[in-house]
Amino acid sequence: MTERLLIRAIKGHGQTQIVTLNGKKIRKMPSTLELLPDLKNLCLQNNLISKVCPEISTLTQLKILNLGNNLLEEVPEEMKYLTSLKKLHLFGNKICRFASGACDGLQNLILLNLNRNQLTWLPQEVSKLKSLTHLSLNCNKLVSIPTELCLLKNLRELQLNYNELSCIPEEIKFLKKLQKFLLVRNYIEVLPEGICHLKNLRILDIAGNTIQIFPPGFQNLKLKEFYCEENPLFVKRPAIALQQEDIWSLQEITSRYVMNQLAKKHPFLMCAIEQYPEVRNLISQGKKCPICGKYFLSIWLECVRFIPPPKNWKISRNLQLVPVQVLICSYKCLNRRDPNLFGIAHM
Ligand SMILES: [Zn+2]
Structure with missing residues (x-):
């Protein structure tokens, strides 16, 4: 037939x-x-x-x-x-x-x-x-x-x-041509930092997930449309200055020393690091403190800055401020921060 x-x-x-x-x-x-x-x-x-x-x-x-x-x-x-x-x-x-x-x-x-x-x-x-x-x-x-x-x-x-979906791989950053990314109604808690590298991204819809905070640099995306309804945007409690001691592991202390010396182009370390690919690999994950400008590896304090969304973003009606994550190196820097940066208390 x-x-x-x-x-x-x-x-x-x-x-x-x-x-x-x-x-x-x-x-x-x-x-x-x-x-x-x-x-x-x-x-x-x-x-x-x-x-x-x-x-x-x-x-x-x-x-x-x-x-x-x-x-x-x-x-x-x-x-x-x-x-x-x-x-x-x-x-x-x-x-x-x-x-x-x-x-x-x-x-x-x-x-x-x-x-x-x-x-x-x-x-x-x-x-x-x-x-x-x-x-x-x-x-x-x-x-x-x-x-x-x-x-x-x-x-x-x-x-x-x-x-x-409960997460998106960090490798998303390799999708250099991505313009439109829709993730409505999943179980995503955290967006990877890699998303901030998507220079061509214009439309992002994450409505109906469980996102509380956006990765550092999120506000620099050149979005045209951004929708984030039905996310528990920032329900964590901001903390005021906490006078606490920093306690770092030996690995953290060493890594910080090496990274900060390398940033100053220490000649001996520059040479030595060539011999140790594992160390190079590890410290490539280092982050820079926005307050003191020094590097840290795996111990940090999580803070939040509430940023008005860029004017050219077409956004969800409910969104007045975007909570963007800021990671800093120490309590010393936390106590030096500007008044618009809030520490986050993890209960
Ligand atoms: Zn610092």
Whole structure:
């Protein structure tokens, strides 16, 4: 029956580059597709397809494939033969995994829409989708995203609304071209500092998470739109000056000494550090105190500064001040801080 539908669809268009068979209750894809090697656009939305036919592998000229609202349970392996594919719509299926190798031939894919599926994880192989600019994974059950996703350096839009994410990898900073990042309704408590390195980010939506404070430098993002409704923005209690002693571990004391000497270009240490990659690695994670300008490694005091959002940000109506995290080196600096910087009491 589907064969007849296919023939009718081709005759209807009078050409063999586009086939549209939406909402025809199709269960089995027409195998005669293999007679259409020039096919560019295949639309089989709103059917009952649970498996793609093997003949699809002959469609090497196909640019757009729409299998939205069907019954697929995986991103099919056959996708790897569709080497010209630019847009792949698989929304509204029951997809819970990628078949192994599915991403192998999709080096030209620019758009992947997997909204409304059952994915709990993504394979590392997503990093093979080198040309991808738009990735939509709204309404899945993702609990994490692999750091390999952050290797998709052409990605401009990443939609992860309505998932179960509790964190975003620091490597997000590698998505240099990212312009639009949507994270509505997840369980994110902390945004990584890496997000502050996304110079092209213009739209950020984090509504409906559990974020209290933003990473240092957040206010320098060049956002146009920023939405953060339904987050418990700053419910921690600000503390006033606490006269306490600083207690540092030996590692912290040594690291601070080394980092601050290196900052002064101490010749002996500059030379010695070349021999110790582990030490170099460790101190590359050092942070600079905004009060005294000295470096520290893993012991700090968390403070908050409430900053009016930049004027050119279009923002949530509820947001008058953005709580931005500031990390400082010691109680000595805490007692020297300006009156707009508040220490945070951790109860
Ligand atoms: Zn300091």
